[in-house]
Amino acid sequence: MQYVSTRGGAPALDFEAVTLAGLASDGGLYVPAEWPRFSEGEIAALAGLPYAQLAARVMQPFVGDSLSPERLLALCEAAYGRFAHAAVTPLKQFDEQHWLLELFHGPTLAFKDVALQLLGLLFAEFLSRREQRLTIVGATSGDTGSAAIDAVAGLDRVDIFMLHPNGRVSDVQRRQMTTVQAPNVFNIAIEGSFDDAQAMVKRMFGDRGMTDRFQISAVNSINWARLMAQVVYYFAAALQLGAPQRKVAFSVPTGNFGDVFAGYVAAKMGLPVERLIVATNVNDILHRALSDGDYAQGTVTPTAAPSMDIQVSSNFERLLFDAGGRDGLALAEQMRGFEQTRAMRLTNAQREGASALFSSARADADDMSAAMLWASQSCDEIIDPHTAIGLHAARQAGIEASIPVVTLATAHPAKFRDAVERATGTRPSLPARIGDLFQREERFVELPGDYDTVAAYIAQNATPRG
Numbered sequence: 113m114q115y116v117s118t119r120g121g122a123p124a125l126d127f128e129a130v131t132l133a134g135l136a137s138d139g140g141l142y143v144p145a146e147w148p149r150f151s152e153g154e155i156a157a158l159a160g161l162p163y164a165q166l167a168a169r170v171m172q173p174f175v176g177d178s179l180s181p182e183r184l185l186a187l188c189e190a191a192y193g194r195f196a197h198a199a200v201t202p203l204k205q206f207d208e209q210h211w212l213l214e215l216f217h218g219p220t221l222a223f224k225d226v227a228l229q230l231l232g233l234l235f236a237e238f239l240s241r242r243e244q245r246l247t248i249v250g251a252t253s254g255d256t257g258s259a260a261i262d263a264v265a266g267l268d269r270v271d272i273f274m275l276h277p278n279g280r281v282s283d284v285q286r287r288q289m290t291t292v293q294a295p296n297v298f299n300i301a302i303e304g305s306f307d308d309a310q311a312m313v314k315r316m317f318g319d320r321g322m323t324d325r326f327q328i329s330a331v332n333s334i335n336w337a338r339l340m341a342q343v344v345y346y347f348a349a350a351l352q353l354g355a356p357q358r359k360v361a362f363s364v365p366t367g368n369f370g371d372v373f374a375g376y377v378a379a380k381m382g383l384p385v386e387r388l389i390v391a392t393n394v395n396d397i398l399h400r401a402l403s404d405g406d407y408a409q410g411t412v413t414p415t416a417a418p419s420m421d422i423q424v425s426s427n428f429e430r431l432l433f434d435a436g437g438r439d440g441l442a443l444a445e446q447m448r449g450f451e452q453t454r455a456m457r458l459t460n461a462q463r464e465g466a467s468a469l470f471s472s473a474r475a476d477a478d479d480m481s482a483a484m485l486w487a488s489q490s491c492d493e494i495i496d497p498h499t500a501i502g503l504h505a506a507r508q509a510g511i512e513a514s515i516p517v518v519t520l521a522t523a524h525p526a527k528f529r530d531a532v533e534r535a536t537g538t539r540p541s542l543p544a545r546i547g548d549l550f551q552r553e554e555r556f557v558e559l560p561g562d563y564d565t566v567a568a569y570i571a572q573n574a575t576p577r578g
């Protein structure tokens with residue numbers, strides 16, 4: 113399988129190279145040159161497989177010759193063996209129509225473990241094959257950071273530098289990053305918002321002074337391998353609810369548009385997806401873009417769902433590329449315009465391509481609390497604020513009653529205990545696997561929101577490519 117850049121100006125790469133590269137050299141994002149497609153019979157044959165086996169089967173067409181089927185399966189078994197639930201991503205029922213897909217049983221309690229546990233193993237595999245080193249630079253609004261750090265802590269050939277917006281992640285989120293005492297882990301608290309931190313990471317990829325000395329890669333959701341791993345649980349849930357004979361809709365608490373784009377990929381592969389509901393909080397650039405074609409950056413408002421406090425959604429570019437007819441050079445032009453004015457209109461083709469599968473909804477603080485309360489009082493389920501936004505959007509989407517609607521539970525409620533307690537009166541306890549988090553020692557540096565300072569810190573602490 114070959115991968116092409118959404119901006120049409122970078123060489124096509126295979127899966128191994130794309131995994132290590134992250135962002136394309138022309139500033140675009142890699143997508144498969146074409147979508148692999150499963151027939152109805154092939155999808156039906158996936159029903160009932162254990163998660164790791166399902167994962168290997170769904171991902172094999174994307175991996176191509178970069179890993180043998182046996183090796184891919186072994187990596188999936190290692191990655192998903194670390195989950196605290198035997199089903200890996202168990203499906204629970206709310207009511208006749210609504211379901212909850214629990215994606216938070218990994219080591220750091222957020223759905224990002226599903227992709228990152230595998231990505232860490234892919235890095236180790238490909239780097240030792242090539243005898244190379246990698247410097248991971250990432251920006252996190254909370255959950256990516258801890259999941260990425262957990263996935264690569266202690267790896268020989270990898271250093272990780274994780275930027276988070278100072279004071280804007282929860283205590284649990286911060287501690288999950290800063291208490292990992294591995295020599296290859298560096299946490300940086302940056303003055304500013306997540307978008308400021310993300311902009312610095314993007315800039316570093318284009319900084320020859322850095323890229324000449326270090327092989328810099330990303331682990332945020334611009335990395336294709338992450339999206340690929342997330343496609344699997346859409347299959348897992350839909351198969352349990354009757355696919356391929358029955359259609360299923362999904363509601364996805366959305367920030368960077370990675371998770372919901374994985375649902376789009378599943379649909380492209382032949383999974384019968386009725387609708388993908390993009391659920392946002394008040395930081396609603398995606399809701400505005402999908403409802404009236406107006407993609408304009410606002411200012412970030414901090415909410416109780418910080419992993420969705422994002423105004424520029426990197427992965428949206430992948431949808432604009434695919435739905436808009438895959439014209440990389442035209443998209444490069446459109447994105448240049450956006451980078452200058454922080455606003456753009458979607459083309460008609462992009463709007464029509466998106467509206468065939470996507471709808472969107474925005475939840476404010478009251479909607480979010482009401483959804484947490486409903487889940488608690490009517491279904492005896494404690495859900496986190498991100499998941500609550502998804503549930504709110506699911507319940508008001510107007511999907512025909514015969515079609516199941518699955519809300520993706522993206523974080524464990526214990527990660528956001530204060531917000532959950534305010535809404536439901538119940539304070540979720542930390543699961544045993546991270547129970548001593550508040551006794552562990554923290555380690556991180558605080559830096560101003562200034563690119564040169566951050567680059568200098570990284571240059572000082574990273575191991576050159578060799």
Ligand SMILES: *Cc1c(COP(=O)(O)O)cnc(C)c1O
Pocket residue numbers: 222223224254255256333365366367368369370371372419420498522523
């Ligand atoms: C990262 C995250 C999201 C947003 O996912 P995207 O792939 O960025 O859209 C939603 N909820 C939680 C808990 C997250 O950690």
